[in-house]
Amino acid sequence: TAGRFRAGLLAALGLASLIVLSSVGLYSRSMLGVPGEEFGNTQPPTSMLMAVGLFQFGIVLALEDPVRRWLERERVWATVISANALAMTVYLWHLPAMAFGVLFAMVSGIGLRGEALTADWWMARPVWVASLALITVPLVMVFSRLEWSAGRAAAPGGHAVTAVAGAAAAAVGLGLLALGGFYRSDGLFALAILPLGLLALGAILLGQIDPLRPVRR
Secondary structure, eight states, rough: HHHHHHHHHHHHHHHHHHHHHHHHSOOSSSSSSTTOSSSSSSTTTHHHHHHHHHHHHHHHHHHHHHHHHTSHHHHHHHHHHHHHHTTTHHHHHHHHHHHHHHHHHHHHHOOOOOOOOSSSHHHHHHHHHHHHHHHHHHHHHHHHHHHHHHHHHSSSSSSSSHHHHHHHHHHHHHHHHHOOOOOOOTTTTGHHHHHHHHEEEEEEEHTTOOTTTTOOO
């Protein structure tokens, strides 16, 4: 259809822009800040982020109709609803999982060696992603159970102060990780203990709030 064709053009434009901008040497090829690089794409945001956004947006628009039809299946939609209940848990705990994965890679020398974007680097990506998933899944399973049990045991809705404190702790933790990374020279095992601790505190506090009940003031 015409809409899918336009979406494909948008994705192609974004991809072409990424290739050109990353080849001229003005921008980093990494979308996130990488230690040792002179220029980053996030502080301040660069045209590379706009290009990757166009590329991803075009792909989403091109797949919209078939994905909608697929989601009309009852079992598929039920799976989506179940997964959505874990969205915040995954969001909060995938960063600590990645920190542990990077720490293991630094200690063992597995996964982080070699030049980026080479054939060996690309071949190692599926293994790297699978390894991080193996760390993330147990964390999600453990803390999702704690969150649901705490939510059921809490008084109707929990306190507004608890909700605000949990959200603030998680937000500050994520902000500190974004600004300073996962490592500190004075941190235990070189990990950023304060940001990760704030993330954990936020998850625990938010887990005490039952989202299906009104919050008590």
